[in-house]
Amino acid sequence: NRRIVLASRPQGEPVASNFRLEKVNKPVAGEGEILLRSVYLSLDPYMRGRMNDAKSYAEPVAIDDVMVGACVAQVEVSNHPDYQVGDWVLAYGGWQDYSVSNGEGLMNLGQNPSNPSYALGIMGMPGFTAYMGLLDIGAPKVGETVVVAAATGPVGATVGQIAKLKGCKVVGIAGGADKCAFAVNTLGFDACIDHKAADFAQQLAAVCDNGIDVYFENVGGKVFDAVMPLLNTSARVPVCGLISQYNATSLPAGPDRLSLLMGTLLVKRIKMQGFIIFDDYGHRYPEFAQDMGQWLNDGKIQYREQVVDGLDKMPSAFIGLLKGENFGKLVIKVNDP
Template structure:
């Protein structure tokens, strides 16, 4: 193998992302310097945060550079090493982007044990999405047994973990998802107490029915009218973990009509970026890995085949077409 494929950001989106924003390239396999590792990526993670990084705006991280490989989490196998800490054949997780191969000096590269946890799960339930769920729930929502928590995008890679962790802590878990199939999965497979199909057109009434004792904490992935409806059901001193606002990533209005509830119910809301809390990752990943290995934490994956399929899969993710964690299989 003398060349490999990679996907670069060709242009910044104007509104919705389109395939022309990306460019597939072929590059020669790099020659390693001392201390470097060559990794053949097996899976690429596609995540909503990538949409914000495509914009040239002030945010929590620098914008994705034009004509450079798109940012993204990967898992793969070491195929050549000039670093004594990594051996050929070891499985690793890193941020090597939308690319079939990547070079690392070992910084931010994590060795993986695939004995009891599938390789792909390290990009989902036992990776950044799982840690996002764990951090938002345990550090911001801080639910107590018997409380009601609501999770938007409940069938996704992050939301699905939030609800299951809440159930394990004795909470009533209510999900919000798009479509009957996703809601059935959230209740019957993941064990949520209820799931509201926001596409059914009865969001407010269904939310009242599913939260008879109000809402004590929200894990917010969507924003917009779904978030507004949940705010109206909040109990005094409720907590909100603000993880994402996917309904507004293409420039739609994010007006909050029920803002006064923050005052009347004395609410606390905190936005967070999980990569800023690496000190807690060992604790969270240990719990998540143990739960996945023992079958107590379930997950589902949507897998696109080949790097060429990544743009359409990403566009689908932003429109909610994925079911569970969206991955691209590269090998």
């Protein structure tokens, strides 16, 4: 059993030495338990928060503990009545080949799911996040303008496509020409602006000529600075993530713009609401699965995955994710089915 543990806590950007690959004995499934052999491991931005020694909405990973994360695995041994050998499951096994579970929090995907890795992306946590954050907090109406950054990642790409299905004008923000072309040509966004362009804020203002009604916040920082003056009266801002700040070790230097933000919220009666997907919306997963399953079947939603081979590549792929080096949902294939 190979596993990757947290060797040390990062100061700013994570580096390779914050992780350590170890070989340990394969765990054994006890009474009522199942042994899972991981095939796909998920890499997600929230894992950066778990590397800090600070209580957030979840506990940090302890030094020398296995890095946390979701996996799609197959049952190798079952001492549990609800699981058969060979079943595919969505589990929270962490960055390792094998894990043991008592079945709590698992989702059984059956013996022959058509796209098992989708449970980590479009049919799983990121897709669900996009769906609830946009529809429940963003509440987009036909003809409104919806803006989303990290536009080609699993959350942003899904937000924009659902907003198109709801009849909105959709403007993406992404890093680089290739990602922007993908957002427009494949995902069907009306426009996509490169946040690395020197005149990014001007380009965004030009394309959002009727202002912004829903800004789905994934990144924060200078992207939010460009969005804020464009927000319309009664705009909604689901606050999903702030990835541009995840490696920060202190607050950005002044000037203090908090009163500008508060004044904008007040005068324009803007609703800005954070959410943590499973804590706030876990009970609504079936509704999402029904709609998303249908949209995928009907070819109404496109989904891009980037599959990287090998457990040993996880640290470098994760470091890259925080810098925008991924293109699509980042999944690590660790074993053959």
